[in-house]
Amino acid sequence: MNNSSFKIGVDGGGTKTELILVDPAGAGVATYMAPGCNPSQVGPDQARTILLEALRTLRAQQPGAVIQTTHLYMAGAPAFWREVGAALSGFGTVVTGPDSAPVLELATGGAPGLVLHAGTGSFVSARDPGGSIHYVGGLGWKFGDPGSGFDLGRRGLAVALLELQARPAGAALSPLAAALCAHTGLEDYAANSRYFYSDAAAQAKIAAFAPRVVELATANCGPAQQVIADSLTDLARQADDVIHRHFPRPTAPLPCGVSGRILNSPPAATALRSLASQLNWPVELRFLDTAPIEGVRRLLLAAR
Template sequence: MNKPLPLHHTLARAEALAAVRYHVGVDGGGTGTRVKLADAAGRVLGQGEAGPSALGQGVAQAWRHILDALQQAAGQAGLSPVPLAECALGAGLSGANLLADAQDFIRTQPGFAAVLLENDGFTTVLGAHGGRPGVVVAAGTGTVGEVLRPDGSRGIASGWGWITGDEGSGAWLGLRAMGHAQQAMDGRVPVSQLAVAVWEVAGRDRESILAWCAAAGQHGFASLAPRVLDVAEAGDKPAQALRMQAVVALEQLAHSLDPQEELPLALAGSIAKRLLAHFSGNIRARCVESQGDSADGALLLVGSALNDKTGTR
């Protein structure tokens, strides 16, 4: 590609860029944060993990977990503590499309020489295809799809959030599993393996289930998804129906991003990968192995932006 990759939000202190010795790639979602620390040539030196850094769960929490994961990575690289002023950070975060949260994240950055913020779907598509054109359907705690087209343009679908959208995600599956379990408790539908699996987590009486739902949040509902898929594999019909609904939703997402089905397709996230065997033959035929993950894509974002700013592109 001959032009800089587009960024939603950037912050770079030009006078500080000469001090950059390390690149930091962040993949942040509703369940956890993964950080890769690399040298200026892009060679990964260490990795770290911490709690969620989706911006919808709070900007302060996002920065806290990013810094925790970065220090783990720095320790692995023998650089602890890594000086932030010598780091350029690229972050692919869930919720980065919400302008107010993105601006707050940039405004409160703790001293990096540069911060580049994108949604995690775009850094995932960059990492999966090595910065080249392609499609990614990512379904884990949430769901989002991204396409990077040959002309450098891009598109996004889904990623509307777990309350109103994110079809096919872990939270989406969990919400529907809970609805089924509640109906089974009422006697509105027969008791199934799926209902029992939910009760084992949330409780076997009305009061316990109401309390669990009130406290669960996105991560809590997503934690039910592996149980949905486990009992589906064991032959439970309601769970199999939910699994098929998720497959259909993710296939629709892939088609919306590349209607001509011309670009390579990579799957990301625990739910998408677990559903692969149930996708149609055409979808499976288009799937390619990801070259890297969202944190790798964030590192590509940093390298591209810094090269452009320093005139080396």
Template sequence: MTRLLLLDLGKTGCRAALAEPGGAVVARAEGPGSGGLADRDGVARALAAVDAVLGTLAAPGPAGELRPVAVAAGLAGLATAPGRGAAFAAGLYDRLGADLRVLLTSDMTTWHAGALGGAPGVVLAAGTGTVALAVGPDGATARVDGWGPLLGDDGSGHALGRAGLAAALRAHDGRPGGSPGLLARARDRYGDPDRLPARVHGADNPARAVAAFARDVLAAAADGLPEAVALVARAADDLATTAAAARDRLAPATTGDRTGDRTGDPAGGPDRPVACGGGLLAAGAVLTDPLDAALAARRLTRTAPLGDALDGARLLLEDPTVPHHALLVPLPAVAP
């Protein structure tokens, strides 16, 4: 039976789906991520993550039902280490057959394609980290931020959590600019502030441990705590700045829609949609209201994603006209 295999392999999770060409999704599976293809042993860990979800997909059906004719995968870390794509593809051939059609790109590319239905434009992902990606009709791209917690990710859950903890610890120290309200919430989440460095640095994922406090900052802002309101407003402004920078790094003519809109300068023409997603936005109006205002000031409008990374992977397999084909990692020919 002809099947398409769709993969969304992130750092913390792997999702897979089997679909009939032009038809319904017939099976889905989720499993742990790989940590990123660019990490040490990244290819082996990515293939192990794929093995886990393939085993789940294969379990309910008869033997051989899983075998797809084509696979499209969005891989975390591939943009940083494109040379590892060939080794990952070789692992797929070993598992699924040498006649398999394989398309590989970054997970941000497949999410962009799914979020905008294959159209050019800008997407903004705001979770523990932050990254924006603009794609033009010809496949030209501009990626902004995504530099990680030590170098960037402005406006992210990590940035907001860290800013909130800094305000809490200033209050703990008796320094100006501290927030007793956030200090109380930090105690509730982490315990004794003097033990906070050990709690954070000893965590399996220190960036995520810090980002967890973003929930408390957002809750405090929803309760009207002035210091938290100011921190959320700053995060919203940083996110809007990131989205606008992605738009502006492409020539104005490359950010129109697929129907041929090429009018005006981005700063003075019609508002441009930005598909926004990520766990940080689940906070709701306490964040999205200031984000909408910050985007509007930059002639941008927040829209909900049309689909997800698995939808984007499917578009790559079924629609040769989407500009994201220019972002595929070249793979060597497979010997017959």
């Protein structure tokens, strides 16, 4: 085996950083999972440290391999990651790109089309008929990211807090409000409100409520279903703008990938299908169950 033809690919997000080492035949021979490294969430110094330690750990699994190229597909400021990539030594030619690239590759296989993705954050990415790549969203928790874990958690908690605020003494709780109290261990509006506005861990706690919202929506909890519908309506508006701006007259249905655990959940998938129909999208929805790291591997192969 030619030890100078190995390649490394990295999918770096807010929740996790996943790496793959690809051999000369294009097969993944080693993987590694590290914590999330979005510099907007963990800070630039910690983001850099997480990536460097992960790269060294992955490479140590194949100590004889000489790395030809390393691709970094990362959440966060592109200029920051270009700077980090330029400073890497011993990892071959370093290419940086947005974390949208792997899921767009999975959705369209290099053809024109788009992908909607939601994890901790969310975005819409598209490849137009001329091959140009476009990106919308990914603004972070302070400015929205509809459909994301943080947005679903925030909206679900807001609905539950309003119920607690207006709840008569001794009244039974709805499933959503009961889930809020179980999530925080606090029983009334004042205590929960105080927690979310004063505790340093509250931001992570907000995003961590999203799976519970999805579970309740799957179990036909009306308020939870409405939370998902409202959040995805805002994401659909972003996608609708991308479709009309970059695909004004498609001659065939466009591949439209749907990526991430949240968007692939039954209540979110139902809401997206309904929105796509209402908005008359000229697309074929493709619900992706393949991990983004496979998209990274495919991009590494395509870069030969």
